[in-house]
Amino acid sequence: MPNTRARELRRNLTQAERRLWSALRDRRANGYKFRRQHQIGPYFVDFLCPESGIFVEADGAHHEDEEQAWYDYRRTNWLKSKGYRVLRFRNHDILRHPSQVIDAIEKALVETAPHPSRRHR
Secondary structure, three states: OHHHHHHHHHHOOOHHHHHHHHHHHHHOEOOEOOEEEEEEOOEEEEEEEOOOOEEEEEEOHHHHOHHHHHHHHHHHHHHHHOOOEEEEEEHHHHHHOHHHHHHHHHHHHHHHOOOHHHOOO
16 A cells, blocks of 8 residues: 555665654745655656755665666656656765765755745636
8 A cells, every 4th residue: 555655764764864864844945845655647747846846865785786777777767758857866865965965955955946935826
């Protein structure tokens, strides 16, 4: 069941995912809302900003494996075909350079979606 899978993924965040979630949750990224371990079609994305259509992936070393890289490529292309934009960061970078990662995410948000305070309700 999808909701069960999402709950399981949220309970078992990696250290890098926890660090990133701490920076993105509660509209901490310039007021943009993020959801974690959100399902889009058959896939779960690490963090999704519904307002911008951007999702952020925290990639561990296993993403360098050829089979995993091919899966990521197909998954990313499917999500792009649905209008989403992916931002991928290596766990190493999230843990060692968190402010640079957050700056890159915030820059992409500004380029993609109006600031939440400027949206018409």
